[in-house]
Amino acid sequence: SAEVIYGKQLAEDLRQEMKEEVSDLHHRGIRPKLVVVIIGEDPASMSYVKGKQRASEKVGMDSDLIELSEDTSEKELLDLISRLNKDESVHGILVQLPVPDHISDQKIIEAIDPRKDVDGFHPENVGKMLTGQDTFFPCTPYGILVMLNRVNITLEGKHVVIVGRSNLVGKPVGQLLLNENATVTHCHSRTKDLQSHTKKADILIVAAGKPSLITGEDIKEGAVVIDVGVNRVDGKLTGDVDFESAKEVASHITPVPKGVGPMTITMLLHNTIKAAKRIHNQ
Numbered sequence: 001s002a003e004v005i006y007g008k009q010l011a012e013d014l015r016q017e018m019k020e021e022v023s024d025l026h027h028r029g030i031r032p033k034l035v036v037v038i039i040g041e042d043p044a045s046m047s048y049v050k051g052k053q054r055a056s057e058k059v060g061m062d063s064d065l066i067e068l069s070e071d072t073s074e075k076e077l078l079d080l081i082s083r084l085n086k087d088e089s090v091h092g093i094l095v096q097l098p099v100p101d102h103i104s105d106q107k108i109i110e111a112i113d114p115r116k117d118v119d120g121f122h123p124e125n126v127g128k129m130l131t132g133q134d135t136f137f138p139c140t141p142y143g144i145l146v147m148l149n150r151v152n153i154t155l156e157g158k159h160v161v162i163v164g165r166s167n168l169v170g171k172p173v174g175q176l177l178l179n180e181n182a183t184v185t186h187c188h189s190r191t192k193d194l195q196s197h198t199k200k201a202d203i204l205i206v207a208a209g210k211p212s213l214i215t216g217e218d219i220k221e222g223a224v225v226i227d228v229g230v231n232r233v234d235g236k237l238t239g240d241v242d243f244e245s246a247k248e249v250a251s252h253i254t255p256v257p258k259g260v261g262p263m264t265i266t267m268l269l270h271n272t273i274k275a276a277k278r279i280h281n282q
């Protein structure tokens, strides 16, 4: 039966290290600060941003939550971002997506100063990632990379198959692993014979948002399985992988919850500390 990779435990270890780093920065007069902006009252988004804020405070970082009403105009939001861009006490700016339909996600993403873009969604940062330069990497893909590194899984030459090609998860995780010299295949909703691809994976990353899309039969013996999916089924959180059947075939597997999720927030904290250090030339 597979070794279970608990992202939650790794995340706690990393946050302990970050706490020391933040305290060290405080002694040098630098106070890393994250500002999270949320528009509207979607309960899932609200719980995500509360989690992000709580985690920032736990590592000793300053954080502000700005809650705007559903009817905030695009101009008001852009003006707020412009003020945060100029505010020297702010190092990381995160606007919780999706924003309401009358506001353009893309305009918001592009308005954030790339040096404060701790989500790593600004086209300048996406381009830097694509060309293998140091920058802010999107948090979920980056969390997956760090998790694989921390459990000593070699990436070079490995065949990584990714189910999903979103801008948020699928595409960037493929890019990051390609940068580590993996051989990467992307599958998506139009892929024919999904199993023929997933069965070849040394490392299978599933980010489709479809409960139990992948079962033990879709996995090669000894593969590493990373389940990114977060689905609510009968009030319970589950991933995209049928954990019980998959763990009999895989060598390593991440659970849902307590797998990828906690790593995502941890990398947001990492990016904010990085932003603060860069802005202060450290």
Ligand code: NAD
Pocket: 140, 163, 164, 165, 166, 167, 168, 169, 170, 187, 188, 189, 190, 191, 194, 207, 208, 209, 210, 213, 228, 229, 230, 231, 260, 261, 262, 264
């Ligand atoms: P998305 O809906 O934007 O993208 C889903 C992708 O999966 C698409 O590229 C689509 O082509 C592909 N897909 C859908 N059905 C498929 C099928 N039957 N066969 C093959 N491919 C299929 O979603 P997203 O934003 O990339 O998120 C994916 C999942 O990851 C969701 O469950 C989301 O909640 C979760 N998620 C988790 C975290 C975390 O921190 N744990 C972060 C972001 C997203």
